[in-house]
Amino acid sequence: MIRVSNLVKSFGDLRAVDDLSFAVGPGEIFGLLGPNGAGKTTTISVLSTLLPADAGSASVCGHDVAAEPGAVRRRIGVVPQELALYEELTAEQNLATFGQLYGLSGPRLKSRIGELLELAELAEHARRPVKGFSGGMKRRLNIMLGLVHAPEILFLDEPTVGIDAQARSRILDLIRSMNARGLTVLYTTHYLEEAEHLCDRIGVIDHGRLAALGDKEELIRQIGEHDVVRVQVPAAALAPAAAAAAAWPDVTFADLRRGKLEIHCRDGAALLPRLQAELSAGGLGLDQLEVIRPNLESLYLKITGRALRE
Amino acid sequence: MLRVLVIKDIRRWWSDRQAVIVTLLLPLMLTAVLGISFGGFGGGAPEIEAIPLALVGDPPALLREQLERALRESGLFAPVWCDSAEADRLVRKGEVRAAVLLPGDLQQLLSPERVAIGVWKDPGSVLQADIVEQILRRGLKRVQGGEAVYLAAWPADGFPATGEPDPFGDLLAGDSLAAVWRRIRDGSAEAEAARQKFEAILDHQAALIDAFDPPAVALTVVDRTGQEAKGVGPSTNMFDYILPGMGIFFLMFAAAAAAGDLHRERAGGTLRRLLVAPLGSSDLLVGKWLFAMLNGLLQLVVLFAAGRLLFRMSLGPDPLALPLAAVATSAMLASLFLPLALLTSNEKQMGSISTGVTLFMAMVGGNFINVDQMPAVLQAAGRFTPNYWANRTFNDIAVHGRGVGDILPRVAVLFGIAAVMLAVAVAIYRRRGGKAGLL
Numbered sequence: 001m002i003r004v005s006n007l008v009k010s011f012g013d014l015r016a017v018d019d020l021s022f023a024v025g026p027g028e029i030f031g032l033l034g035p036n037g038a039g040k041t042t043t044i045s046v047l048s049t050l051l052p053a054d055a056g057s058a059s060v061c062g063h064d065v066a067a068e069p070g071a072v073r074r075r076i077g078v079v080p081q082e083l084a085l086y087e088e089l090t091a092e093q094n095l096a097t098f099g100q101l102y103g104l105s106g107p108r109l110k111s112r113i114g115e116l117l118e119l120a121e122l123a124e125h126a127r128r129p130v131k132g133f134s135g136g137m138k139r140r141l142n143i144m145l146g147l148v149h150a151p152e153i154l155f156l157d158e159p160t161v162g163i164d165a166q167a168r169s170r171i172l173d174l175i176r177s178m179n180a181r182g183l184t185v186l187y188t189t190h191y192l193e194e195a196e197h198l199c200d201r202i203g204v205i206d207h208g209r210l211a212a213l214g215d216k217e218e219l220i221r222q223i224g225e226h227d228v229v230r231v232q233v234p235a236a237a238l239a240p241a242a243a244a245a246a247a248w249p250d251v252t253f254a255d256l257r258r259g260k261l262e263i264h265c266r267d268g269a270a271l272l273p274r275l276q277a278e279l280s281a282g283g284l285g286l287d288q289l290e291v292i293r294p295n296l297e298s299l300y301l302k303i304t305g306r307a308l309r310e
Numbered sequence: 311m312l313r314v315l316v317i318k319d320i321r322r323w324w325s326d327r328q329a330v331i332v333t334l335l336l337p338l339m340l341t342a343v344l345g346i347s348f349g350g351f352g353g354g355a356p357e358i359e360a361i362p363l364a365l366v367g368d369p370p371a372l373l374r375e376q377l378e379r380a381l382r383e384s385g386l387f388a389p390v391w392c393d394s395a396e397a398d399r400l401v402r403k404g405e406v407r408a409a410v411l412l413p414g415d416l417q418q419l420l421s422p423e424r425v426a427i428g429v430w431k432d433p434g435s436v437l438q439a440d441i442v443e444q445i446l447r448r449g450l451k452r453v454q455g456g457e458a459v460y461l462a463a464w465p466a467d468g469f470p471a472t473g474e475p476d477p478f479g480d481l482l483a484g485d486s487l488a489a490v491w492r493r494i495r496d497g498s499a500e501a502e503a504a505r506q507k508f509e510a511i512l513d514h515q516a517a518l519i520d521a522f523d524p525p526a527v528a529l530t531v532v533d534r535t536g537q538e539a540k541g542v543g544p545s546t547n548m549f550d551y552i553l554p555g556m557g558i559f560f561l562m563f564a565a566a567a568a569a570g571d572l573h574r575e576r577a578g579g580t581l582r583r584l585l586v587a588p589l590g591s592s593d594l595l596v597g598k599w600l601f602a603m604l605n606g607l608l609q610l611v612v613l614f615a616a617g618r619l620l621f622r623m624s625l626g627p628d629p630l631a632l633p634l635a636a637v638a639t640s641a642m643l644a645s646l647f648l649p650l651a652l653l654t655s656n657e658k659q660m661g662s663i664s665t666g667v668t669l670f671m672a673m674v675g676g677n678f679i680n681v682d683q684m685p686a687v688l689q690a691a692g693r694f695t696p697n698y699w700a701n702r703t704f705n706d707i708a709v710h711g712r713g714v715g716d717i718l719p720r721v722a723v724l725f726g727i728a729a730v731m732l733a734v735a736v737a738i739y740r741r742r743g744g745k746a747g748l749l
């Protein structure tokens with residue numbers, strides 16, 4: 001549905017999108033995860049025909065964004081990062097305006113508006129001016145405005161920024177239910193948990209470059225991150241234990257850290273029987289053992305070198 | 311598509327109470343303020359500086375000097391003496407507001423025979439020419455009144471010389487009016503003389519009444535302009551002169567605000583949404599132009615309705631002229647600030663530039679002074695401001711009572727400016743990369 005290859009977009013000297021490639025299949029929720037300034041919005045702008053690319057190419061539903069912008073625009077819905085609503089108009093008028101701009105009218109438009117308001121749980125606020133809405137209500141309407149013409153693909157640019165947890169989970173549910181009806185979603189976020197829980201596949205982007213791509217498991221494997229088994233051993237036994245463990249198969253390396261033995265290995269759980277046997281052979285007990293599995297947070301930290309800001 | 315964009319803007323305007331108030335109330339307030347500052351409802355005479363006036367005639371030097379000094383000292387007039395050909399030229403060129411043609415012999419004014427004084431008026435400055443006419447009329451009434459008093463007080467054949475018998479004294483010596491009448495009726499030499507005296511006095515009384523009505527001195531008033539084809543004379547209502555100019559001045563601000571809506575849509579994020587919708591490349595600009603035009607039209611309607619109802623402003627004799635001028639003016643103003651909106655980066659920047667431009671154009675283009683009365687320098691420079699053409703058009707209608715046929719060239723200029731500015735806006739939009747340039 002979306003194919004991006006070697007896309008480049010610069011603002012002056014700044015390469016906001018730098019040789020970016022990825023593809024999104026039909027019915028997928030694809031997450032573009034990256035910190036602020038990573039190039040997510042710029043990517044969406046190019047895909048939605050707002051900005052011309054400097055190099056590379058992108059196509060949406062088989063139509064090149066540069067060559068056939070009209071065909072692309074009719075098939076996509078865009079939910080901008082900033083709220084983009086007419087505050088003076090009612091929810092219904094907002095939806096009707098954009099529906100009409102896409103050529104909808106009459107009973108078809110009416111039933112579509114009713115359906116979307118129902119979905120967004122805004123039906124009883126349909127005739128209220130948007131300026132009186134809460135942040136979460138505005139966010140939901142903002143999404144619906146991108147859906148009014150029933151696009152095949154929806155670009156969602158950080159749709160949950162600045163709202164509380166409850167409103168956020170309502171929006172994520174909304175997106176899941178739209179996706180269940182066959183909508184393909186390109187979802188950008190800088191919230192790791194959102195990408196982790198919502199998206200089928202994730203592209204991690206930083207400085208305009210794709211740093212990792214795949215589903216959660218694939219990402220972790222790509223990084224080559226290992227389990228860490230951390231065990232308390234008497235101080236005197238630490239050094240010989242580390243030396244011994246390092247020689248075991250499947251162990252990458254063993255180390256001493258803060259008075260504990262740390263064994264980095266491919267599969268921590270599989271290591272446990274051997275560890276126990278070796279320790280008791282040496283007359284040692286198995287004290288305070290923990291197995292640390294890598295998560296996306298550590299992966300993300302490793303990729304971008306910075307913690308995500310809320 | 312355009313319809314959807316315009317309806318959207320109308321709805322936004324309508325639900326923005328402040329915008330509605332500005333659109334509808336501002337023209338009303340404007341008319342009211344003008345009414346109060348210029349002598350109240352119903353219209354009064356504005357302050358006027360000395361009116362240039364040509365005097366034609368050849369009175370004796372003493373009289374000439376006195377007349378000129380009196381005119382100057384009144385503070386109302388700046389008279390110049392000249393011959394009739396020169397006076398004609400001055401009136402036509404608008405260098406004097408009127409010329410007064412005195413009879414060959416000014417002494418005639420004091421005789422009971424009819425004499426004629428001519429007044430040539432410059433129809434371009436009808437207010438001041440009217441003042442000349444009115445003052446002249448009043449002056450003549452006074453002269454005629456004085457003449458009547460003179461005639462009544464000094465009967466034509468004079469008082470009896472000293473030493474002559476006084477027929478009145480004898481005749482009126484009596485105790486009752488009946489006795490007096492009896493004496494006259496019964497006849498005697500003295501009574502006959504007294505009767506003739508009475509008749510003479512009555513004749514003078516009749517002459518006195520005649521002296522006022524009809525006037526012994528007739529005023530012939532002529533408008534002196536070749537262009538004055540239509541029968542309708544220039545307006546005498548001051549609001550016809552100043553209201554359209556002021557209205558257009560305010561409309562320029564409204565037009566700038568309407569064009570600045572592009573900045574508001576950008577800041578509000580909705581521009582991004584509109585840009586990804588399948589619209590034609592210039593639909594967005596044309597849509598904003600159409601809305602600004604409707605908005606301006608509405609303001610003009612309110613302005614003229616208020617001017618008409620409160621101050622009996624003239625809407626011209628031709629029912630189509632004013633609507634046509636209003637549409638052309640709104641179309642022009644709606645396009646005027648679109649290029650600026652595209653070239654500025656935010657509403658604040660645009661606001662300060664457009665305010666400066668508006669004030670300058672209003673000063674040069676005749677929004678503060680009636681276009682007819684602008685100094686020659688401004689008349690020439692004004693042509694280069696778009697608002698000048700709007701001012702001229704409304705002046706033609708409200709002041710000179712011109713019809714559609716007469717204003718058509720100016721209306722064409724207005725529509726031409728609108729087309730050019732719109733084309734410039736579209737060109738800027740395309741040149742700056744269309745959508746990318748707007749983001």
Ligand SMILES: Nc1ncnc2c1ncn2[C@@H]1O[C@H](COP(=O)(O)OP(=O)(O)O)[C@@H](O)[C@H]1O
Pocket residue numbers: 011014016034035036037038039040041042043
């Ligand atoms: N119109 C622009 N002009 C100049 N620089 C821009 C423009 N838009 C974005 N950038 C820069 O490009 C980089 C990527 O921006 P953006 O795509 O908005 O990131 P994200 O959406 O991931 O936060 C940032 O450094 C931003 O400052």
Ligand SMILES: [Mg+2]
Pocket residue numbers: 037040041042081157158
């Ligand atoms: Mg962004």
